[in-house]
Amino acid sequence: MHVLVVEDDESVASSVMEGLATANLGATLVGSGTEALRSFAELSPDIVLLDLGLPDMDGTDVCRSIRSTSSTPIIILSARDDEIDRVVALEIGADDYLVKPFGMRELIARIRAVVRRSSTVEPESTKSLRNYGPLSIDSRSRRVTLAEVEIYFTPKEFDLLDYLSRDAGAVLRRAEILRNVWETNWYGTTKTLDAHVAAIRRKLGDPGWIVSVRGIGFRFGLPE
Amino acid sequence: MHVLVVEDDESVASSVMEGLATANLGATLVGSGTEALRSFAELSPDIVLLDLGLPDMDGTDVCRSIRSTSSTPIIILSARDDEIDRVVALEIGADDYLVKPFGMRELIARIRAVVRRSSTVEPESTKSLRNYGPLSIDSRSRRVTLAEVEIYFTPKEFDLLDYLSRDAGAVLRRAEILRNVWETNWYGTTKTLDAHVAAIRRKLGDPGWIVSVRGIGFRFGLPE
DNA sequence: CTGGCCTGTGAGGAGACCGTCACAATGAAC
DNA sequence: GTTCATTGTGACGGTCTCCTCACAGGCCAG
Numbered sequence: 001m002h003v004l005v006v007e008d009d010e011s012v013a014s015s016v017m018e019g020l021a022t023a024n025l026g027a028t029l030v031g032s033g034t035e036a037l038r039s040f041a042e043l044s045p046d047i048v049l050l051d052l053g054l055p056d057m058d059g060t061d062v063c064r065s066i067r068s069t070s071s072t073p074i075i076i077l078s079a080r081d082d083e084i085d086r087v088v089a090l091e092i093g094a095d096d097y098l099v100k101p102f103g104m105r106e107l108i109a110r111i112r113a114v115v116r117r118s119s120t121v122e123p124e125s126t127k128s129l130r131n132y133g134p135l136s137i138d139s140r141s142r143r144v145t146l147a148e149v150e151i152y153f154t155p156k157e158f159d160l161l162d163y164l165s166r167d168a169g170a171v172l173r174r175a176e177i178l179r180n181v182w183e184t185n186w187y188g189t190t191k192t193l194d195a196h197v198a199a200i201r202r203k204l205g206d207p208g209w210i211v212s213v214r215g216i217g218f219r220f221g222l223p224e
Numbered sequence: 225m226h227v228l229v230v231e232d233d234e235s236v237a238s239s240v241m242e243g244l245a246t247a248n249l250g251a252t253l254v255g256s257g258t259e260a261l262r263s264f265a266e267l268s269p270d271i272v273l274l275d276l277g278l279p280d281m282d283g284t285d286v287c288r289s290i291r292s293t294s295s296t297p298i299i300i301l302s303a304r305d306d307e308i309d310r311v312v313a314l315e316i317g318a319d320d321y322l323v324k325p326f327g328m329r330e331l332i333a334r335i336r337a338v339v340r341r342s343s344t345v346e347p348e349s350t351k352s353l354r355n356y357g358p359l360s361i362d363s364r365s366r367r368v369t370l371a372e373v374e375i376y377f378t379p380k381e382f383d384l385l386d387y388l389s390r391d392a393g394a395v396l397r398r399a400e401i402l403r404n405v406w407e408t409n410w411y412g413t414t415k416t417l418d419a420h421v422a423a424i425r426r427k428l429g430d431p432g433w434i435v436s437v438r439g440i441g442f443r444f445g446l447p448e
Numbered sequence: 449c450t451g452g453c454c455t456g457t458g459a460g461g462a463g464a465c466c467g468t469c470a471c472a473a474t475g476a477a478c
Numbered sequence: 479g480t481t482c483a484t485t486g487t488g489a490c491g492g493t494c495t496c497c498t499c500a501c502a503g504g505c506c507a508g
Contacts, residue, residue, distance in 0.1 A: 083327040083329060083330050086330050086333065087330055087332075090333035090336070105307060105308075106311055106314075109314035113318070113320070114341070117319055117338070117341050140393065140395070141395055141445075142395045154439075154494080154496080155438065155439035156495075156496070166292065179289070183258065183265060184262070189497070190454095191456095191497080192498080195458095195498085197455095197456090198455095198456060202457095212455065212456090214455075215454075378485080414486080415466085415467090415468090415486085415487065416485075416487075418467065419468085419469095419486080419487090422467065422468070436466070438464095438466075438493095438494070438495080439465070
């Protein structure tokens with residue numbers, strides 16, 4: 001991860017650089033718009049922190065210029081706190097707009113949020129198609145195959161299996177499962193959950209796919 | 225574009241809904257966490273605006289719950305203005321954090337910025353001419369041929385088939401289909417969708433092209 | 449060992465859902 | 479105005495889902 005910081009105010013710049021270093025993010029500092037564009041082309045940073053008040057050119061022009069050739073994330077840092085400034089910045093392609101003075105932890109958090117969003121790699125747990133040995137679960141098409149044979153699951157059964165399998169290996173509490181799969185936190189008869197687990201076990205053949213953890217809930221994983 | 229708004233304060237909710245309508249963004253409003261999770265599952269919105277102060281459950285739990293199954297953008301709306309709140313929200317997966325009161329234009333600009341960033345990958349489904357085995361769908365000339373033979377579809381039938389086939393293999397929810405093909409976010413006990421699906425099936429001969437997924441919606445794909 | 453609590457299982461019924469159909473509303477063509 | 483294609487709606491019946499209940503069996507503490 002490398003951050004390009006464009007900022008001419010030395011005190012702001014030094015605290016930002018320090019904050020980035022603390023968060024283990026590599027960074028390069030430049031103090032003008034022309035330097036910014038040159039460094040951007042040279043470094044191909046993962047994100048740009050851009051001050052709007054630069055000595056040589058308008059910050060929005062720097063932003064536009066970068067946007068014309070790249071979709072690298074840009075976070076605007078500015079002393080101006082008017083809504084119209086924020087709207088304009090976001091409309092010309094900035095990803096976020098932070099008003100000075102800002103906290104370092106918030107800056108880091110916003111950097112992470114923007115980079116997380118812009119890097120296309122999806123985390124394993126939210127992938128549409130997941131495989132567990134011979135078992136394959138595709139949440140996009142809502143189909144399950146075991147050893148290449150498709151097995152039909154009812155809506156609730158599928159939702160439950162899908163939810164449990166996203167956290168394969170972890171014990172999930174009954175209340176948590178009910179909340180997330182039944183989308184309500186009503187704790188009626190908890191036998192409903194048992195009944196659906198039983199149905200899934202029956203269809204998967206080996207009951208070891210879903211293990212009961214007495215007093216807590218259930219755990220999904222490959223049978224041993 | 226469809227926005228799910230989770231907000232229990234009526235005055236905030238109504239101004240947000242109005243702002244979204246002005247910006248030509250379809251929206252659904254719910255006032256509790258439970259409803260939020262249910263509506264999220266049903267509607268598959270493009271973005272969620274989430275108030276942290278909900279009557280029935282903690283907003284951060286709603287955020288986490290959505291994140292556990294989806295990467296849909298989330299913007300937090302909150303009255304709390306402490307840095308630590310913003311940091312926590314961003315770290316559990318929110319994409320942005322807006323402090324009340326906020327301007328409508330800024331909200332819209334931030335929605336656009338976040339959605340722009342999250343939907344960079346254009347799937348090939350936007351292609352005008354698509355082939356699925358012997359079936360060929362040309363959305364530019366609005367013609368469909370099956371085994372080189374042209375089949376006539378009425379406007380609505382074509383729109384529906386076109387929409388379903390763009391996401392071949394995926395299960396599309398009834399509410400989502402109604403929203404996108406009928407351009408209304410009213411969904412209830414209507415047989416309209418079923419009637420049109422039946423008509424398409426009749427014309428395609430093999431009913432396997434469009435499979436019903438009970439309780440969810442329909443899935444388009446090559447018959448087995 | 450024993451009692452209490454937790455879990456597994458099967459049956460059953462209320463209600464939800466889907467396919468089909470007939471018919472009404474709509475609107476364009478003539 | 480008439481006609482016709484298209485689209486929306488509601489009723490109906492068959493089927494499926496899911497919640498609940500009752501009972502059996504297992505696990506753990508005392």
